[in-house]
Amino acid sequence: MTTRSSAIIIVAMSGALALGACGSDATKTGTAATGTAASDCPTGTLKAEGSSAQKNAIEAAIKSFQTKCSGTTINYAATGSGAGIKQFIAGQVDFGGSDSTLKDDEAASAATTCASPAWHLPMVTGPVGIAYNLPSVSSLVLNADVTAKIFLGQITMWNDPAIAALNSGTTLPATKISVFFRSDESGTTDNFTKYLKAAAGTAWTVESGKKWNGTAGEGKPQNAGVATAAKSVEGGISYMEWSYVTQNKLGLAKIDNGSGPVELTSASVGKMIETATQKGTGNDLSLTLDYATKTPGAYPINLVTYEIVCSKYKDAAKGKLVKSFLTHFVSADVQKSLEALGYAALPSSVSAKITAAVAAIG
Amino acid sequence: MSATTTPPELTEPAGSSWTNTVTAPRRGGDRWFGLASHGAGVAVVALVTLVGVFLVSQAIPALSKNEANFLTSREWSVGGDNPRFGIMELLWTTTTASIIAMAIAVPIGVCVALFITEYAPQWLRRPAATLVDLLAAVPSIVYGLWGLIIFRPVVRPLEDWLSTRLGWLPLFAPTGITGGTIMFIGVVLAIMILPIVTAISREVFAQTPTTHKEGALALGATRWEMIRTAVLPFGKPGVISAAMLALGRALGETIAVTFIVSTLAAGSDWTWSMLSGGETFASRIANNAAEFDSPQKTGAFIAAGLVLFILTFVVNAVARVVIERRKAFTE
Numbered sequence: 001m002t003t004r005s006s007a008i009i010i011v012a013m014s015g016a017l018a019l020g021a022c023g024s025d026a027t028k029t030g031t032a033a034t035g036t037a038a039s040d041c042p043t044g045t046l047k048a049e050g051s052s053a054q055k056n057a058i059e060a061a062i063k064s065f066q067t068k069c070s071g072t073t074i075n076y077a078a079t080g081s082g083a084g085i086k087q088f089i090a091g092q093v094d095f096g097g098s099d100s101t102l103k104d105d106e107a108a109s110a111a112t113t114c115a116s117p118a119w120h121l122p123m124v125t126g127p128v129g130i131a132y133n134l135p136s137v138s139s140l141v142l143n144a145d146v147t148a149k150i151f152l153g154q155i156t157m158w159n160d161p162a163i164a165a166l167n168s169g170t171t172l173p174a175t176k177i178s179v180f181f182r183s184d185e186s187g188t189t190d191n192f193t194k195y196l197k198a199a200a201g202t203a204w205t206v207e208s209g210k211k212w213n214g215t216a217g218e219g220k221p222q223n224a225g226v227a228t229a230a231k232s233v234e235g236g237i238s239y240m241e242w243s244y245v246t247q248n249k250l251g252l253a254k255i256d257n258g259s260g261p262v263e264l265t266s267a268s269v270g271k272m273i274e275t276a277t278q279k280g281t282g283n284d285l286s287l288t289l290d291y292a293t294k295t296p297g298a299y300p301i302n303l304v305t306y307e308i309v310c311s312k313y314k315d316a317a318k319g320k321l322v323k324s325f326l327t328h329f330v331s332a333d334v335q336k337s338l339e340a341l342g343y344a345a346l347p348s349s350v351s352a353k354i355t356a357a358v359a360a361i362g
Numbered sequence: 363m364s365a366t367t368t369p370p371e372l373t374e375p376a377g378s379s380w381t382n383t384v385t386a387p388r389r390g391g392d393r394w395f396g397l398a399s400h401g402a403g404v405a406v407v408a409l410v411t412l413v414g415v416f417l418v419s420q421a422i423p424a425l426s427k428n429e430a431n432f433l434t435s436r437e438w439s440v441g442g443d444n445p446r447f448g449i450m451e452l453l454w455t456t457t458t459a460s461i462i463a464m465a466i467a468v469p470i471g472v473c474v475a476l477f478i479t480e481y482a483p484q485w486l487r488r489p490a491a492t493l494v495d496l497l498a499a500v501p502s503i504v505y506g507l508w509g510l511i512i513f514r515p516v517v518r519p520l521e522d523w524l525s526t527r528l529g530w531l532p533l534f535a536p537t538g539i540t541g542g543t544i545m546f547i548g549v550v551l552a553i554m555i556l557p558i559v560t561a562i563s564r565e566v567f568a569q570t571p572t573t574h575k576e577g578a579l580a581l582g583a584t585r586w587e588m589i590r591t592a593v594l595p596f597g598k599p600g601v602i603s604a605a606m607l608a609l610g611r612a613l614g615e616t617i618a619v620t621f622i623v624s625t626l627a628a629g630s631d632w633t634w635s636m637l638s639g640g641e642t643f644a645s646r647i648a649n650n651a652a653e654f655d656s657p658q659k660t661g662a663f664i665a666a667g668l669v670l671f672i673l674t675f676v677v678n679a680v681a682r683v684v685i686e687r688r689k690a691f692t693e
Binding site: 052079080081082083085086153178180181183184185206210211212213214215216217218219220221225228229232233236 | 439441510511514515538539540541620621623624625626627628629630639641649650652653654655
């Protein structure tokens with residue numbers, strides 16, 4: 001059963017690879033018709049491209065949106081954040097999906113393409129789970145320091161005293177730890193290593209970034225790759241999007257953020273997002289996440305993925321459609337429905353801000 | 363040639379001139395077919411040249427900014443203002459995995475071809491050949507999935523055995539890699555290239571003149587001696603070109619390898635072990651294609667692609683030379 005589901009994931013993943021390969025050939029096909037439909041349901045076609053971390057979320061939102069507003073077509077190609085930003089800047093897509101915020105020069109190019117500033121709208125939060133494969137251990141607590149040492153190959157056995165100290169009352173087996181990391185560049189790696197850098201302090205000795213810079217373990221492509229690999233070896237550990245942990249029936253570690261162990265739930269993720277500070281100004285809602293948060297009950301390893309939109313679209317009809325879709329996407333019902341897919345719903349304080357920003361799109 | 367010896371019917375027709383070569387009369391069909399085949403020939407050469415030019419032109423800007431030695435470095439950080447990247451590890455993994463694949467696939471492929479052409483009963487030959495050819499029709503993604511999920515646990519005990527018994531050899535030194543080792547990639551690649559080796563070898567062995575074979579048998583050779591003295595020498599150039607074609611496939615195989623490989627962490631120690639992981643040229647390019655966000659980054663990967671291009675080119679050139687040499691001895 002698991003074998004089959006991971007096989008399906010891998011097939012899907014290879015599809016994304018193939019798409020990625022020909023992503024640059026995409027041409028602008030979107031044509032927004034001036035709507036005769038109700039004002040919140042314009043008709044037309046949108047093209048979007050980018051982060052694969054939000055693929056399942058945005059596809060679910062697109063599906064429910066198209067059911068609500070027949071006569072709209074939205075295509076989202078999950079080719080990766082880098083490709084999404086590139087295509088958005090090139091004016092090939094109507095909005096981009098990205099796990100990281102635009103760099104200064106990218107923001108400038110995007111503003112030129114849009115003829116207005118580009119905004120980041122944090123639409124989807126995807127927690128990163130630390131998945132482990134130890135059939136005899138049903139509950140495992142880790143903290144940033146120990147996690148960093150495991151992923152740097154300094155802690156090599158599961159019954160290491162450092163792990164045991166966090167898990168009093170649990171019998172840890174004398175199994176070798178097999179570390180798996182992402183061999184491709186990914187936003188998941190970026191966020192996971194940012195967390196380690198922020199929260200583990202000096203224990204995390206290498207640089208953080210989209211590319212894994214650790215010194216131990218073996219690399220596998222995509223979430224499905226690391227999940228399958230961790231599943232295949234007893235004692236395996238990796239970091240991946242939440243949905244892959246549950247789908248592959250791997251153990252999910254609780255994180256002790258300094259105020260006690262926190263389980264990964266939609267609520268604990270929401271608590272962490274609420275502690276984030278806004279980096280952008282006004283309606284540009286790019287966030288700076290506080291990975292080192294000690295807020296009780298806040299799960300610290302999160303990925304926020306943005307939709308990158310023009311604040312004012314040259315084609316007003318297109319702007320209307322983007323606005324209509326994002327209003328739908330941020331609504332409480334849709335956000336709630338994403339939990340089944342392994343995402344966490346946006347906390348209400350944040351979604352209120354996004355709703356206001358979406359309303360301001362011209 | 364004097365005019366007196368020229369037969370009267372060989373006078374030069376109007377509108378053409380005699381040359382030393384014999385020319386067939388040029389009619390419409392001839393002209394068109396000639397043009398078409400010229401065009402095809404030129405187009406292929408132009409295509410390969412253009413691919414080469416493209417690779418070089420894209421790679422040079424990135425290479426000129428590279429701060430590490432491109433040929434000997436193991437680093438691979440291609441973004442940012444100070445890119446440092448080298449192909450040492452890629453070259454090692456690609457060639458080692460391909461050599462392992464060849465070492466397995468060529469002997470087996472030749473044996474399969476000999477079985478089909480010399481040993482198998484007549485009724486079995488065609489179905490057996492078709493079945494082997496069918497292996498070539500399996501998409502590489504399927505090999506990747508199958509290798510990862512089904513075949514990996516089968517090869518694992520063999521690797522464990524090698525590392526415990528022969529671990530003192532650097533080639534079999536134990537490593538922490540549990541998934542796609544270089545050796546495992548080699549084994550999967552061997553299965554993928556087996557049909558190429560078999561199909562071409564089979565065709566060549568089937569061409570062995572019956573007179574050679576019957577001659578050997580008439581002189582009292584056993585079947586094995588007949589194969590050794592008649593079939594194998596005759597088929598050698600064919601087997602070599604089959605092997606080189608297969609090597610080309612093994613070097614460039616992308617998607618199956620991308621699925622299977624376990625890449626090494628950036629700061630890990632260098633090892634000669636075949637039981638270690640690593641990435642091939644093609645798998646690294648495919649794996650990172652989604653994140654080509656700057657020309658410099660793309661250029662670095664294209665530079666790696668260029669090396670693969672040259673490597674394949676060299677392999678083919680060497681094969682040509684070997685085949686020409688062998689031909690001189692066998693004919």
